Amino acid sequence: xxxxxxxxxxxxxxxxxxxxxxxxxxxxxxxxxxxxxxxxxxxxxxxxxxxxxxxxxxxxxxxxxxxxxxxxxxxxxxxxxxxxxxxxxxxxxxxxxxxxxxxxxxxxxxxxxxxxxxxxxxxxxxxxxxxxxxxxxxxxxxxxxxxxxxxxxxxxxxxxxxxxxxxxxxxxxxxxxxxxxxxxxxxxxxxx
Numbered sequence: 061x062x063x064x065x066x067x068x069x070x071x072x073x074x075x076x077x078x079x080x081x082x083x084x085x086x087x088x089x090x091x092x093x094x095x096x097x098x099x100x101x102x103x104x105x106x107x108x109x110x111x112x113x114x115x116x117x118x119x120x121x122x123x124x125x126x127x128x129x130x131x132x133x134x135x136x137x138x139x140x141x142x143x144x145x146x147x148x149x150x151x152x153x154x155x156x157x158x159x160x161x162x163x164x165x166x167x168x169x170x171x172x173x174x175x176x177x178x179x180x181x182x183x184x185x186x187x188x189x190x191x192x193x194x195x196x197x198x199x200x201x202x203x204x205x206x207x208x209x210x211x212x213x214x215x216x217x218x219x220x221x222x223x224x225x226x227x228x229x230x231x232x233x234x235x236x237x238x239x240x241x242x243x244x245x246x247x248x249x250x251x252x
Contacts, residue, residue: 073121103124
């Protein structure tokens with residue numbers, strides 16, 4: 061087995077669905093996921109949904125054990141029939157992207173609207189406020205034991221670094237998942 065066949069391969073499928081067809085698309089999506097899961101080498105699928113005023117974006121991330129097995133799925137008659145069935149519901153057709161490796165990071169489409177700034181500010185405030193109170197208290201015992209570390213500049217560097225790392229890597233990802241529905245812009249907000 062060569063290097064290419066030994067690596068996990070990821071297929072990213074992007075579909076822009078007209079709002080009036082979202083329920084039909086969801087039913088179709090369940091069928092194609094079930095069909096793909098029966099293919100040799102299929103390792104799993106994740107679906108990311110996002111809605112815009114005029115279109116719903118679905119990003120499906122499928123993983124296969126090898127490029128050959130992925131290509132077999134792409135070329136399969138079952139997939140071609142299912143894609144032909146869904147094409148009338150799509151605005152831009154079937155968009156495919158293949159990446160090799162165990163992980164695939166992707167950015168949302170550039171057309172996605174970021175959350176309103178005031179909502180971003182609210183979530184950021186809710187994350188940073190408790191940390192700005194608790195983190196200095198947690199460092200105090202160490203600052204008392206090591207006086208030079210408790211000085212104005214070193215203590216502020218340690219506290220600020222702690223808060224930034226906690227916000228970026230731990231609490232902000234959790235907060236954005238928790239408030240995801242609220243952060244999404246609504247049609248009314250887009251018009252204002």
